[in-house]
Amino acid sequence: MTTIAFPNSPPVLAVEGLSLSYRHETGWRRVVEDVSFTVGAGEVVALVGESGSGKTTTAQSIIGLLPDNGRVDAGSVRLSGTDIVGWSSRRLDAIRGSSISLVPQDPGSSLNPVLTIGTQVGEILRLHGERDGRLRKTRVIELLTRVGLSEPALRYDQYPHELSGGMKQRVLIAIAVALRPALIIADEPTSALDVTVQRRILDLIDELRSEFGTSVLLVTHDLGVAADRADRIVVLKSGRIQEQGPAASLLARPSSDYTRQLLADAPSLAPVSLRQAPVNGAPSITVSGLVQDFSVAGKPFRAVDDVSFTVAAGTTHALVGESGSGKTTTARSVVGFQRPTAGKITIGGTEISALSGEPLRQFRRNVQLVYQNPFSSLDPRQSVGDIIGEPLRNFEPIGKAERLERVAAILAQVGLPADTQGRSARALSGGQRQRVAIARALILEPRVLVLDEAVSALDVTVQAQILRLLDTLQQQLGLTYLFVTHDLAVVRQIAHTVTVMQAGRAVENGAVAEVFTRPEAAYTRELIAAIPCRRLPRSVRTLEYAGAAE
Numbered sequence: 001m002t003t004i005a006f007p008n009s010p011p012v013l014a015v016e017g018l019s020l021s022y023r024h025e026t027g028w029r030r031v032v033e034d035v036s037f038t039v040g041a042g043e044v045v046a047l048v049g050e051s052g053s054g055k056t057t058t059a060q061s062i063i064g065l066l067p068d069n070g071r072v073d074a075g076s077v078r079l080s081g082t083d084i085v086g087w088s089s090r091r092l093d094a095i096r097g098s099s100i101s102l103v104p105q106d107p108g109s110s111l112n113p114v115l116t117i118g119t120q121v122g123e124i125l126r127l128h129g130e131r132d133g134r135l136r137k138t139r140v141i142e143l144l145t146r147v148g149l150s151e152p153a154l155r156y157d158q159y160p161h162e163l164s165g166g167m168k169q170r171v172l173i174a175i176a177v178a179l180r181p182a183l184i185i186a187d188e189p190t191s192a193l194d195v196t197v198q199r200r201i202l203d204l205i206d207e208l209r210s211e212f213g214t215s216v217l218l219v220t221h222d223l224g225v226a227a228d229r230a231d232r233i234v235v236l237k238s239g240r241i242q243e244q245g246p247a248a249s250l251l252a253r254p255s256s257d258y259t260r261q262l263l264a265d266a267p268s269l270a271p272v273s274l275r276q277a278p279v280n281g282a283p284s285i286t287v288s289g290l291v292q293d294f295s296v297a298g299k300p301f302r303a304v305d306d307v308s309f310t311v312a313a314g315t316t317h318a319l320v321g322e323s324g325s326g327k328t329t330t331a332r333s334v335v336g337f338q339r340p341t342a343g344k345i346t347i348g349g350t351e352i353s354a355l356s357g358e359p360l361r362q363f364r365r366n367v368q369l370v371y372q373n374p375f376s377s378l379d380p381r382q383s384v385g386d387i388i389g390e391p392l393r394n395f396e397p398i399g400k401a402e403r404l405e406r407v408a409a410i411l412a413q414v415g416l417p418a419d420t421q422g423r424s425a426r427a428l429s430g431g432q433r434q435r436v437a438i439a440r441a442l443i444l445e446p447r448v449l450v451l452d453e454a455v456s457a458l459d460v461t462v463q464a465q466i467l468r469l470l471d472t473l474q475q476q477l478g479l480t481y482l483f484v485t486h487d488l489a490v491v492r493q494i495a496h497t498v499t500v501m502q503a504g505r506a507v508e509n510g511a512v513a514e515v516f517t518r519p520e521a522a523y524t525r526e527l528i529a530a531i532p533c534r535r536l537p538r539s540v541r542t543l544e545y546a547g548a549a550e
Contacts, residue, residue: 009040009041010080010081011038011039011040011041011078012039012040012041012043012079012080012182012183012215013038013039013062013077013078013079013183013215013217014038014076014077014078014081015035015036015037015038015058015062015075015076015077015078016036016075016076016078017034017035017036017074017075017076018032018034018035018036018058018061018072018074018075018076018077019032019033019034019035019072019073019074019075020032020054020057020058020061020066020070020071020072020073020239021070021071021073022057022067022069022070023069023070023071024069028071030073030239031054031057031239032054032057032058032061032239033239033240034074034075034240035054035058035075035236035239035240035241036075036241037234037241037244039183039215039216039217040215041182041213041215042209042213042214042215043215043216043231043232044209044215044216044218044229044230044231044232045215045216045217045218045230045231045232045233045234046217046218046219046220046225046226046229046230046232046233046234046247047059047217047218047219047220047234047236048220048221048222048223048226048233048234048235048236048262049221049235049236049237050221050237050459050460050461050462051221051430051459052238053236053237053238053239054236054238054239054240055219055220055221055236056105056187056188056219057070057239058236059102059185059187059217059219061077062077062100062185062217063092063096063100063102063185064084064087064089064092064096065102072085072086079095079099079100079182079183080099080182093127097124097127097128097175097176097178097179097181098128098179098181099181099182099183100181100182100183100184100185101175101176101177101179101181101183101184101185102176102184102185102187103169103172103173103176103184103185103186103187103189103205104172104187104189105187105188105189105191107165107166107168107169107171107172107193108160108165108168110168110172111160111168111171111172112160113159113160113161114159115159116156116157116158116159117144117155117156117157117158117159117160117163117171118137118140118141118155118156118157120171120175121140121143121144121171121174121175121178122136122137122139122140124175124178124179125139125140125178125179128179137156139178140156140174141153141156143174143177143178144156144170144171144174146174146177146208147170147171147173147174147177147204147208148170148200148204149167149170149171149174155167155171164197164323165193165194165197165323166193166194166197166200166201169189169190169193169197169201170201170204172189173189173201173204173205173208177208177212177214180212180214181214182214182215183214183215183216183217184205184209184214184215184216184217185216185217185219186205186216186217186218186219187219188219188220188221189201189202189205189218190202190225191220191221191222194322194323194486195486195487195488195489195527195530195531196322196526196527196530197322198225198530199529199530199532202225202228202229205229206229218230221459221460222266222460222532223235223251223259223262223263223266223269223460224266224267224268224269224460224489224531224532225532226247227247227251227266227269227532228268228532229532230247231246231247232244232245232246232247232250233245233246233247233250233251235250235256235258235259235262237258242256242258242259243255243256243259251263261461262460262461264464265460265461265463265464266460267460267463267464267487267489267490267493267531268489268531268532276496276511276513281312281313281314281315282312282313283310283311283312283313283346284311284312284313284314284315284347284348284447284448284480285309285310285311285317285334285345285346285347285448285480285482286310286311286344286345286346286347287307287308287309287310287330287333287334287343287344287345288308288343288344288345288346289306289307289308289342289343289344290304290306290307290308290330290333290340290342290343290344290345291304291305291306291307291340291341291342291343292304292326292329292330292333292338292340292341293341302504303326303329303504304326304329304330304333304504305326305504305505306343306505306506307326307330307343307499307501307504307505307506308343308506308509309497309499309506309509311480311482311497312480312496312497313447313478313480314474314478314479314480315480315481315496315497316474316480316481316482316483316494316495316496316497317481317482317483317495317496317497317498317499318483318484318485318491318494318495318497318498318499318512319331319482319483319484319485319498319499319501320485320486320487320488320491320498320499320500320501320527321486321500321501321502321527322486322502323486324503325501325502325503325504326501326503326504326505327484327501328452328453328484330501331369331450331452331482331484333345334347334367334450334482335364335367335369335450336352336355336360336363336364336367339353340353347363347366347367347448348366348447348448350363365391365395365444365446366444366446366447366448367446367447367448367449367450368441368442368444368446368448368449368450369441369449369450369451369452370434370437370438370441370449370450370451370452370454371437371452371454372452372453372454372456372457373457374430374431374433374434374436374437374457374458375430375433375457377433377437378425378433378436378437379425380424380425380426382424382425383421383422383423383424384411384416384420384421384422384423384424384425384428384436385404385407385421385422387425387436387440388407388410388411388421388436388439388440388443389403389404389406389407389443390440391440391443391444392406392407392443392444395444396444404421406443407421407439407443408421410439410442410443411439413439413442413473413476414435414436414438414439414442414469414473415435415469416432416435416436416439420432420436429462430457430458430459430462431458431459431462431465431466434454434455434458434462434466435466435469437454438454438466438469438470438473442473442477445477446479447478447479447480448479448480448481448482449479449480449481449482450481450482450484451470451481451482451483451484452484453484453485453486454466454483454484455467455485455490456485456486456487463490467490467493467494470494471494481494483495488516488527488528488530488531489531489532491512492512492516495512496511496512497509497510497511497512498510498511498512498515500515500521500523500524500527502521502523507521507523507524508520508521508523508524516528
């Protein structure tokens, strides 16, 4: 990234003594306390912290988009020298888009599903004075071209559901840069995207910033991403700034314990020793020539094409690739959710492709699935004890007292207090919910866990806690993991062996240490290159990727 500096220019954004509160049933609760920072012309400043740190609330207040139960208690927000705190929504509308823009977090929910892409991008131009429909269309297609969308004229007439996540995020960026604002707030702009798409989107923001001289306030939970992209970093915890400063010096010499913890937990920065699989380990999972066909809109579609791999008992095998690579379909076949079109899957010596009825049901107690999103995979109407104990009711007709005892034991094993058993899943944090999901999967004492993007929805610190828990459980119980992920930084932390998938095919197989140091496939090299570490000083990096990425 090329840093643009305008040393004699006043800050584009100056936040001074900002304090914010939310109204709850019991009154107002302070969530941001005395926050101050600046963003210079052409500068990228990252607001970094976990969920609940106040970073998104701070960003929302800057652009005047606090929810109805939020308020500014104190402080100022100066945009190019003008304090905009207290401005009415109508007055703020005049500068939104033209002086300050927002790239929101979730591209899937940020676009109107019933309006075409052209209409939605053109709306910002219409609101700011472009009344000629033909000129608006020409300008919109130019913007879609500029943000790198293929076939922009076609995209103009399409609806959001017809675009991938990365394409929708490019549309949101086109809206944000349409009027060349002085400041773009990018609120977790890539957290829902694959790592390679993440890199392309962040590269695009860099390119547009370089072209237009736009300043960027980057909101992220991942210090690795911030380290890779920001000129300066502001670290938030519980609504307060822990420290701030130039990215290079903050990374090399963090002054707060919290920043040091974020550095340790970031997948791309965490201390890692590439794990070696046991030599001559007995196979727990063997997949041979797997083919999985589906019918899509009446036409045949091959989601998995001749995939083979073996997982030694007591080890972790990663399936890695972008969305649409076939990794989740492969995992669902291993769990027995669908019968393969061709090929064989053998688990613990049992070939499962021919199983049906009661034998298939009994097989599933030995192979359990942990889903991606802990917020949607647990029934909010049930207590934690009922959620974890449900598999026992389905497979082992034991008494209530024994069931509660088993649930309490597994809660302790995954690091949750005993009183969690009586709580609702809605009352738990994301990390606690994922521990509950793991406990539910372990209650039947399976030999194999299939984890489908099981940490991708979590903050990096919580993610690191879950990865450490999985490692401990594997050592204690001898579990075999099939770990589905799009993130090679996570793979190098947890996996012994890996299969890299692209467009339904396995393009690379092998030990993680071998694949990371000597990748053979161009696609694997692209995935490795997407790990955020390119701008870090060598003293900060824990693994040198440059040779593998070139």
